[in-house]
Amino acid sequence: VALTGARYRVQVKNPNGVEANAPVPGFGAMFSAFDFGVATNDDALKELAKVGDFVGVQLHSQDDASIIVAYPYYWFSLPGACPNLPWKCIPGAKQTACQTKRSELEVMPPVCADSGCAGKKDDAALECAADFSKPDTMSGCCLRYSPDDKVAIKGGLCNNSEKAPTGEQGCVYMYESLEDKDFLSLDNLVGITAAKCGNSGERTCTDWADWRKNCFDPDKKYKRRFKKTQDGDGKMKVDVEETDYCVEYDLHPYCQDAPPDLCNNVDCQNLSPSEKEIGLEYWLGRCEESHNTKRAESINFAFTKTTEKNHLMVDKELLDSNFKYSSGGMRCTPNLDGGLYCTRQYGGVCTACFIPGTKVPFPAANTTPTCPFNVLAEGGYTPPAGTECKSRDAADICCLYKVGGACSQPTDGSSAELSVSGYISVMAASLEDPNHMFNFAKRWIEANDGKVENEDQLKEEAYWLWRVHPPKRYEEAWEEFQANLKASTAVTFGPGSGTESPGLPGDTTTPATPEPGKNKVHHAHYPVWIAVAAVGACGFLAAAWFYVYRNPRQRRQRGSFVEEETHRSLQMTRM
Numbered sequence: 092v093a094l095t096g097a098r099y100r101v102q103v104k105n106p107n108g109v110e111a112n113a114p115v116p117g118f119g120a121m122f123s124a125f126d127f128g129v130a131t132n133d134d135a136l137k138e139l140a141k142v143g144d145f146v147g148v149q150l151h152s153q154d155d156a157s158i159i160v161a162y163p164y165y166w167f168s169l170p171g172a173c174p175n176l177p178w179k180c181i182p183g184a185k186q187t188a189c190q191t192k193r194s195e196l197e198v199m200p201p202v203c204a205d206s207g208c209a210g211k212k213d214d215a216a217l218e219c220a221a222d223f224s225k226p227d228t229m230s231g232c233c234l235r236y237s238p239d240d241k242v243a244i245k246g247g248l249c250n251n252s253e254k255a256p257t258g259e260q261g262c263v264y265m266y267e268s269l270e271d272k273d274f275l276s277l278d279n280l281v282g283i284t285a286a287k288c289g290n291s292g293e294r295t296c297t298d299w300a301d302w303r304k305n306c307f308d309p310d311k312k313y314k315r316r317f318k319k320t321q322d323g324d325g326k327m328k329v330d331v332e333e334t335d336y337c338v339e340y341d342l343h344p345y346c347q348d349a350p351p352d353l354c355n356n357v358d359c360q361n362l363s364p365s366e367k368e369i370g371l372e373y374w375l376g377r378c379e380e381s382h383n384t385k386r387a388e389s390i391n392f393a394f395t396k397t398t399e400k401n402h403l404m405v406d407k408e409l410l411d412s413n414f415k416y417s418s419g420g421m422r423c424t425p426n427l428d429g430g431l432y433c434t435r436q437y438g439g440v441c442t443a444c445f446i447p448g449t450k451v452p453f454p455a456a457n458t459t460p461t462c463p464f465n466v467l468a469e470g471g472y473t474p475p476a477g478t479e480c481k482s483r484d485a486a487d488i489c490c491l492y493k494v495g496g497a498c499s500q501p502t503d504g505s506s507a508e509l510s511v512s513g514y515i516s517v518m519a520a521s522l523e524d525p526n527h528m529f530n531f532a533k534r535w536i537e538a539n540d541g542k543v544e545n546e547d548q549l550k551e552e553a554y555w556l557w558r559v560h561p562p563k564r565y566e567e568a569w570e571e572f573q574a575n576l577k578a579s580t581a582v583t584f585g586p587g588s589g590t591e592s593p594g595l596p597g598d599t600t601t602p603a604t605p606e607p608g609k610n611k612v613h614h615a616h617y618p619v620w621i622a623v624a625a626v627g628a629c630g631f632l633a634a635a636w637f638y639v640y641r642n643p644r645q646r647r648q649r650g651s652f653v654e655e656e657t658h659r660s661l662q663m664t665r666m
Contacts, residue, residue, distance in 0.1 A: 094299060096275045098394050100406075101169070101266040104256035109138075109145045115165065116423065116433070116441045119145035123168045128178040128211060129200035135168070136175055137223060140234055143260045144170060144247035148440070152458075156353040159380045161558055162437045162460045169264055171246035173211035173233035175202075175221055183207020185231060202230050217243055236260065275393050278302075281339070281373040299339070306337035313337035315369055319344040331369070340370035346378055354378035381555055381571075400525060402559050405439045410469060423470075427478050428453045429489070433470060436463045436559060447561065448489030450479040463559045464491055464519040486512035488561050491519040504530030509538055511569035518557040529553040532576055540585040541576075548581035 105119055113120040119142075123132035130136050135147060147168040151160075177200055180189035186207030193199070202208060208230045209216040219232035220240075233243035245261035256263050278284050278298050288296040292307030308314050311333060318332045329344050346359035346367060353359070359367065359378065368375050376382025384402075391397075391404045403410075423433035423441060430445030430453045437444075437460065444462035445453040453459070463469065480489030483499040485507075490498035501507050502516035504527030513531070520527040532553045533543055543549050556575060562568040576582060 094277045096277055096390070097269060098273045098275070099266045099269070101167075101264055102256055103146045103264045104258040105145045105263055106143055106258050109142050113148060114150040115148045118148035118167070118440070120147070121145075121168075122147040122149035122166065123170075123174075125168070125170075125174070126177075126198045126200040127181075127196060128171065128174070129176060129202060129208070130168075130170065130174045131201065133223075135170075136234060139170060139174060139244060140223075140236060143236055144245065144263045146170075146247060146264050156351060156355045157347070158383060159354050159378055160383055161380055161562070162560065163442055165438045165440060169247060170244075171248065173216065173243050174246065175229055175234045176211040176216055176232075177203060177208050179210040180213060181208045181210075185227065206230055272396075273394075275390065280389065280393055281371050283339075283371070303336050303339070308337055313339075313370065316341045317343055317369065319348065338370055340374040340377075341368070342377055343367050381575075384558075385555060400554050401522070402557075403436070405436055409439060410435060425472065425475055425478075427451045427475055429478070430455070430459065432462050432466050432472060434463050434466050436469065444560075446474075446489055446492050446494060448480055448482075448487035449494070450481045461488075461560045461563065462492070464522050464561070465559075467492060467494075484512065485516035488515065491516055491561070503527055505534070507531060509535050511565050514569050514572055515561050515565060518561065521557040522559055525554055525557070526550075528557045532556065532572075535573070536576055536582050536584075541582050542584075543581060544583055545581040549579065552576075552579055552581060 103117065105117060109119040110117060119138065121132065121135035121138040123130040123135035125131065130139075139145070147170075149166040149168070151164050151166070180186055180191055181196065181200070181203040182189040182191060182193065183203060183206045186209060189207060189210075200208065206227070209232070211233060216231060216233050219228065220238065221228045221232040221234040222238065223229065235242065236244060247261070247263035249256055249262035249265040253262055253265060256265055276284070283296055283299055283302045286296045286302055287307040288294055288301055288305040289307060296302040296306065306313060314334050314337055315331050316334055316338045318330045320328045320330070322328045327344060327348070343359065343362055343366065345356055345362065346354050349356045349358070354377070364375070368377065373386070387404060388402070423431060423443065425432050427449065428445070428451040429447065429449035431443040432446065433441040434444050435441060442460065444460045444466065445456065446462055446466070447453065447456065466472065467474070474494050478494060480494050481487055483490050483496070485491060485498040485500055485502060490496070491502065498516060500512075500516075502513075503520050504517050507513035507517050507520075509531075517527050517531045529550045532549060536543060536549075552575065556572050577584070
């Protein structure tokens with residue numbers, strides 16, 4: 092069974108007024124996942140009945156410890172017709188005539204578990220009206236736009252006669268027909284179809300199911316998983332047990348079963364990389380920002396077939412045709428404190444951000460992402476009159492955005508100071524030319540009694556040492572930069588240089604393990620393409636972690652965030 096991902100280009104126009112409390116301008120405030128066509132969030136259903144069809148959004152902060160990323164990413168919910176009922180009837184105490192076999196279901200909507208549910212196209216369901224005050228009707232009748240409305244909720248997908256969404260009932264989103272280029276085999280991407288299968292590894296594996304059952308694993312690298320139990324005091328105890336099948340990925344329970352810290356849990360951070368994870372190399376490093384960035388961009392490269400490396404994972408056409416975020420209201424109207432600006436580089440939709448280091452400090456710096464270095468050009472912004480940087484020193488970051496002019500010291504890779512401020516300033520320069528970071532890395536290596544043995548390899552590694560915006564924890568980012576260069580197999584260092592730290596086998600850019608309890612500087616991004624808005628690789632990446640993760644103890648289940656009457660939906664496989 093091969094798993095395929097798809098990239099959708101979706102146009103969205105929500106009804107006026109639905110975005111009042113939404114985290115993103117232009118989207119509804121409510122979000123819901125869908126199980127077999129059924130919205131799982133009752134509040135979202137109530138909002139649909141109240142305001143009509145809308146595309147919802149769920150913001151995931153870069154501070155979410157379940158997957159470590161550098162900036163926010165989003166999930167979107169695109170409702171379909173009769174969103175309170177499943178695609179087809181589900182048998183139960185109230186649906187005794189239903190012929191569907193429960194064994195056929197890939198996921199069981201909670202509302203249908205006991206009494207069953209009518210199907211959303213059943214005549215009886217279309218003739219009666221669901222009422223939130225009468226629970227039995229919610230599993231047997233279609234929801235209406237109002238209690239007296241005779242028409243069931245249509246769903247937001249426009250019909251083929253429309254050229255663009257109208258923002259009216261039944262037409263708030265549409266997407267282009269998918270072509271071969273819009274599909275991506277995850278089995279190919281993660282290396283399953285290149286792996287060896289058979290008793291002696293005499294052939295390559297055909298797909299995930301073949302690899303899981305027949306992988307050639309003489310060293311028991313993949314035929315194992317974590318087993319969690321409790322000791323006599325009720326404390327978590329974790330062992331590794333052997334399996335008779337190959338495990339694609341498993342993460343130590345310290346890192347996923349200890350909310351809210353998860354990846355930032357002290358016990359998780361005290362584990363060595365080999366103790367923390369099991370599985371295919373592609374998935375390793377879930378708790379590492381840099382590894383998540385690589386995965387996200389690998390998905391983007393696979394879809395776009397681009398050779399250009401600029402950390403841009405949003406449709407360039409969208410950015411080039413961007414507007415000044417007039418629809419963002421106060422959320423996209425900057426003040427003297429460096430915010431709020433808005434950018435589309437984090438997920439393709441208007442994301443509020445701030446410019447650090449202004450003379451008037453930004454009050455919500457701990458909970459707001461920093462803007463991309465080029466946000467002024469991207470959004471067509473001119474900072475409000477009176478906006479000042481607190482200094483022209485690159486260490487204060489603000490001047491790297493060219494607010495009020497350039498920084499007082501060099502910011503290019505060939506001459507920037509070999510320090511944390513020089514490193515951050517070269518990040519900004521690398522957005523225009525990635526060679527700046529390569530040149531900066533070479534200078535650091537030479538200054539530390541090192542020699543570059545493989546320039547092509549170092550250039551590739553240097554690309555992953557910068558990002559499009561400044562990190563929030565500058566010193567940790569600088570430490571990680573140095574650790575990566577120390578670990579690189581493209582470089583040799585002289586004895587006594589203090590840079591003999593070896594890297595992990597097969598990974599020349601493994602970040603240094605932080606001190607226990609410290610947060611790491613972290614990275615990733617997104618594929619559903621939304622709107623006039625592209626949603627690049629991080630939502631897809633996060634979906635991979637939460638939904639592509641497979642487990643033999645559970646049936647392969649599917650949850651869909653796009654629900655429409657043709658069954659063409661964004662499907663993500665859960666463990």
